[in-house]
Amino acid sequence: MIVRTILVEDNPMEAAVIEQYCQNYDQLELVNKFTTGEEVFSFLGQNEIDLMFLDIEMPDMTGIELMDKLPYFPQIIITTSNKEYAYDAFEYEVVDFLKKPIPLPRFQKTVEKVISNHELRNKVALESAATELYVKTDGKYIRVPYSDILYFENVGDYIKVITNTGMHIIYGALKSLAERLSYPRFLKVHRSFIVNLDKIVDIEDNTLVIGKKVIPISRAHKPIIMNSINII
Amino acid sequence: MSTKVMNTKSTSGAHSTDSTSSTNSNKFVFSSQLNAEFLESSYSSNLEFGKKMFSIFLSSIDSDIDFLRGALEADDYTALANVAHKIKNNFTWVGLPRMSSLLYKLESAAKEKSAEVAVHFNEFMEVYHNEHSLVQSEYERMSEFLA
Numbered sequence: 001m002i003v004r005t006i007l008v009e010d011n012p013m014e015a016a017v018i019e020q021y022c023q024n025y026d027q028l029e030l031v032n033k034f035t036t037g038e039e040v041f042s043f044l045g046q047n048e049i050d051l052m053f054l055d056i057e058m059p060d061m062t063g064i065e066l067m068d069k070l071p072y073f074p075q076i077i078i079t080t081s082n083k084e085y086a087y088d089a090f091e092y093e094v095v096d097f098l099k100k101p102i103p104l105p106r107f108q109k110t111v112e113k114v115i116s117n118h119e120l121r122n123k124v125a126l127e128s129a130a131t132e133l134y135v136k137t138d139g140k141y142i143r144v145p146y147s148d149i150l151y152f153e154n155v156g157d158y159i160k161v162i163t164n165t166g167m168h169i170i171y172g173a174l175k176s177l178a179e180r181l182s183y184p185r186f187l188k189v190h191r192s193f194i195v196n197l198d199k200i201v202d203i204e205d206n207t208l209v210i211g212k213k214v215i216p217i218s219r220a221h222k223p224i225i226m227n228s229i230n231i232i
Numbered sequence: 233m234s235t236k237v238m239n240t241k242s243t244s245g246a247h248s249t250d251s252t253s254s255t256n257s258n259k260f261v262f263s264s265q266l267n268a269e270f271l272e273s274s275y276s277s278n279l280e281f282g283k284k285m286f287s288i289f290l291s292s293i294d295s296d297i298d299f300l301r302g303a304l305e306a307d308d309y310t311a312l313a314n315v316a317h318k319i320k321n322n323f324t325w326v327g328l329p330r331m332s333s334l335l336y337k338l339e340s341a342a343k344e345k346s347a348e349v350a351v352h353f354n355e356f357m358e359v360y361h362n363e364h365s366l367v368q369s370e371y372e373r374m375s376e377f378l379a
Contacts, residue, residue: 013288013322020281057317081321101321104274 002029003118005051006043008066009079010035010058014100018053018079021107027115037061041069049074051114056080056089067092075114129182135161135168144168146183150210152194162213189225190218197228260377265366266327274325279378286371289326293319297360300338304353312349313342326367331356 005028009015015033022028031049034040037060040052052074056063063078064085076094078085079102086097095117096110134141144163153160154174161168178188185197189208193215201209203225206217217225260279262268275282296319303311320335338352 011318011322012292013285013325016281016285016288017325020278057314081317101324 001027001119001122003027003050003075003115004048005030005053006040006049007033007053008035008037008040008058008063009033009053009055011055014055014079014102017102018107021102021104021111024108025111025115027118028111035059037063037066040066041071044071048072050118051075051077053077053079054094056085057082064088064092067094075117077110077114126182129180131183133181135170137168142168146181146185146196147198149186149196150199151196151213151215152177152186154192162211187221187225187228189221190216192216197225200229203229260374262327263366263370263373266370267324267329268327270324270329271327279374283371283374283378285325286367286374289322289367290371293322293364296322297357300353304350309342309345309349313339316342323363327370328363328367331359331363334359 005022007015007018007022007030009018019030019033022030028051031047032043034043035058037058054063054066054076056078057080058066062085063080067073067076073092076092078089078094078097079100080097081100083099089097095114098106098110132143132145134143136142144161148163148165150162150164152174153162157171157173159170159172159174159177161170174188174192174194178186178194181194186194187197188194195208195210195215199210201211203209203217206219206222207214208217208225209215259276262271262275271282275285296315300312300315300319303309303315316335316339320332320339323329323331323335334352334356338349338356340346341348341352
């Protein structure tokens with residue numbers, strides 16, 4: 001389980017120390033280093049990270065100003081030689097506040113907490129992925145239990161998620177969606193359809209019915225679906 | 233969890249006791265004119281890293297001091313405080329915490345726009361060249377040891 005990490009530090013000696021300490025952990029992947037806040041925004045706009053070592057005093061802005069504008073919040077460890085920022089930093093629920101020069105044992109204690117948090121977050125995300133998904137609609141993330149979903153239908157660049165109570169539309173391809181669904185009762189029956197096996201009303205020749213919807217079954221997928229249902 | 237942990241056990245008493253310092257065939261012994269205990273605990277398990285830190289220090293400190301002097305001459309107390317703040321810990325990493333303390337005094341005086349700024353700068357510069365030579369000498373000894 002890799003913790004993708006960036007380092008924001010304009011003092012080369014302090015940067016070298018943190019980089020060296022990070023090398024002691026297989027779990028930490030230092031993906032980039034920055035000396036200014038602007039560089040960080042540009043990078044985070046296109047990359048996802050799990051951890052940021054953030055110097056509170058940078059040439060172009062303070063770490064507090066940077067945190068105010070972050071597009072998302074990874075785990076953050078503040079590094080500084082100035083304790084006066086500590087209160088403000090903890091308002092942002094940072095993981096820890098390391099005073100420079102940073103002793104290795106202090107660094108280890110904090111990083112082990114980060115790794116533990118990361119493992120916990122991943123475990124929770126995996127548990128969630130086993131029972132539900134979230135779809136983004138009108139700027140909100142709406143929880144949809146797998147048991148409510150009837151089927152997914154690919155329409156152009158979008159996917160319709162048809163549920164017991166309505167429909168959601170998400171951007172993406174059915175193939176990549178199929179790879180992310182960890183619910184064993186979902187089965188792809190056609191290049192444009194993934195169905196919930198528990199919702200099938202009947203199967204006839206090369207079609208199946210869910211609700212009032214008649215869904216085609218491709219020749220390639222027919223044997224798979226027939227092997228997935230309990231025929232007496 | 234797979235974790236590579238550096239040796240962090242206390243090494244107090246492991247440094248040399250005379251001011252000339254020495255090395256033996258197995259282990260580099262830091263000069264007692266520097267904070268040998270801190271250097272030992274920071275670099276004994278990875279002397280290459282120690283050498284790298286000394287190298288970074290030596291490659292940047294003269295220009296930082298020039299900047300400090302320029303800020304003083306321009307009465308730019310904000311810049312003076314910022315640079316003093318930025319580089320003060322660098323001296324700790326090369327075993328010179330006393331220089332870090334002098335820079336802390338300079339930084340504090342500059343923040344307060346105190347008339348003591350020039351006094352603290354001169355106090356710092358009085359010992360700077362000698363301390364710089366110690367760092368240079370220690371870097372050369374490390375390089376020789378690692379060669």
